[in-house]
Amino acid sequence: MSRRFKTAVGLLLTGIMLFPVYWMVNVSFTRDQDMRKSPQDLFPTHGTLAGYRTVLDEQLPYLGTSLVIGLGTVVLTVALAAPAGYALAKLRPRGGGLLSFLLLAAQMIPGIIMAMGFYAIYLQLGLLQSVPGLIVADSTLAVPFAVLIFTAFMSGIPGELIQAAQVDGARALRTFWSVVLPMSRNAVVTVSLFAFLWSWSDFVFASTLVNGGAHEPITLGIYHYIGNNNQEWNAIMATAVVASLPAAVILVLAQRYVAAGVTAGAVKD
Numbered sequence: 001m002s003r004r005f006k007t008a009v010g011l012l013l014t015g016i017m018l019f020p021v022y023w024m025v026n027v028s029f030t031r032d033q034d035m036r037k038s039p040q041d042l043f044p045t046h047g048t049l050a051g052y053r054t055v056l057d058e059q060l061p062y063l064g065t066s067l068v069i070g071l072g073t074v075v076l077t078v079a080l081a082a083p084a085g086y087a088l089a090k091l092r093p094r095g096g097g098l099l100s101f102l103l104l105a106a107q108m109i110p111g112i113i114m115a116m117g118f119y120a121i122y123l124q125l126g127l128l129q130s131v132p133g134l135i136v137a138d139s140t141l142a143v144p145f146a147v148l149i150f151t152a153f154m155s156g157i158p159g160e161l162i163q164a165a166q167v168d169g170a171r172a173l174r175t176f177w178s179v180v181l182p183m184s185r186n187a188v189v190t191v192s193l194f195a196f197l198w199s200w201s202d203f204v205f206a207s208t209l210v211n212g213g214a215h216e217p218i219t220l221g222i223y224h225y226i227g228n229n230n231q232e233w234n235a236i237m238a239t240a241v242v243a244s245l246p247a248a249v250i251l252v253l254a255q256r257y258v259a260a261g262v263t264a265g266a267v268k269d
Contacts, residue, residue, distance in 0.1 A: 021244075024237050024240055024241060025237075025241055026041075026042070026043065026044055027233055027234060027237040028051050028052070028234055028237035028238040028240070028241050029044035029047040029048060029049070029051070029234070030044045030047070030048070030233075030234050031044075031046055031047075031048045031050075031234070032232065032233075032234060034046060035233055035234070048234065050234060050235070051232070051234035051235040051236075051237065051238030051239075052238045052242070054232070054235040054238070055235060055238045055239050055242050058225070059218065059221050059225070059239055059242065059243075061221075062216055062217060062218040062220065062221030062222075063218050063221075063242070063243070065131065065215045065216060065217050065218075066199075066200055066217040066218040066219075066243075067246070068131060069131060069134055069135055069138065069199050069200075069217055070195075070196045070199045070200045071196070072131070072132070072135035072199075073135050073138045073139050073142060073195050073196065073198070073199035074192045074195045074196050074199075076135060076136070076139045077139050077142040077143055077146050077191060077192075077195040078146070078188060078191055078192060078195075080139070080143050080146075081142075081143050081146030081147045081149075081150055081191060082146075082150050082176075082181060082184070082188070082191075083176065084147045084150070084151075085146070085147050085148075085149070085150020085151040085153070085154055085187075086150065086154050086176050086180055086181075088100065088147070088151045089150070089151045089152075089153075089154035089155040089157075090154060090155075090157075090159075090162060090180070091172065100148070100151070103144040103147055103148060104144070104148070106140075106144045107144050107145060111141070111204045111205070112204055112208075114137070114140060114141075114205075115137070115204050115205050115208040115209065116208070118133070118136075118137045118205070118208070118209060119208055119209060122209060127209075128209060128210070128213075129209070129210045129211075129212065129213025129214070129215070130210070130213070130215070131210075131215050133209055133210070134199075134202075134205060134206060134209055134210055134217070135199075137205045137209060138195075138198060138199040138202055138205060139195070139199075141198050141202075142191070142194060142195035142198050142199070145191075145194065146191040146194070146195065149187055149190055149191055150184065150187050150191065153184055153186065153187035154180055154184060154187070157180060157183055157184075161179055161183075162175055162179060162180070165178070165179045189254050190254075192254075193250060193251065193254050196247070196250065197247055197250075197251075200217075200218070200246065200247055201219065201247070202217070202219060203219040203220070203223070206219050206220050207219075207220060207223070218243045219243075221239070221243075222236075222239050222240060222243060225239055
């Protein structure tokens, strides 16, 4: 097949996959009285920003909470996973293979089962309907994946650099902080991105652990909004667009680091 044909097929498939996103944006600018037109306009010929004004009036607290939870999840995930990945990659602790297997197995546990476990624990500790509790819960989804990413990436760091640092008198912690971590920038960005996206889009933990509290993330904000305003589709879709923007912007900015971080360790010289 010619290159042009392949390009055309690729563009067609991409357009099909992205059409729901376009339709979400289209409906977010459509007036209420135009929602039931048949056929529906492919473009908002009488566009309105009423839905976005409603979102800014009602959804900003949810967005702020999600941002705090996402950043907290990123910090906690990197703080736990980076040293663990370094230990597995370079310090070779006894039982490291078993630990790696357990990390893989942990990712197979359904989220709802973990949510029920957290609910029972948080009920005793008084952490229900709290932002720190949700940050810890969301981190449990990201940490196993993050440790595996850091382990694969740090395994590719030349041992000579670590030995040189040790010769200069640096201990394991100083070597990790001053040598290994700066060289693992791609892995840090990759882990941070996925941790943020998982926490930003989480609904299971949020609906189980903080539902009805004073600090709810945007996923619950959209859920409540749909239930209370099932006729205001422009506002509902505007909420979805606004909620999607932070994740989309971060993904575009970090994509080159993510590609390098995910493929780290796949090829050895």
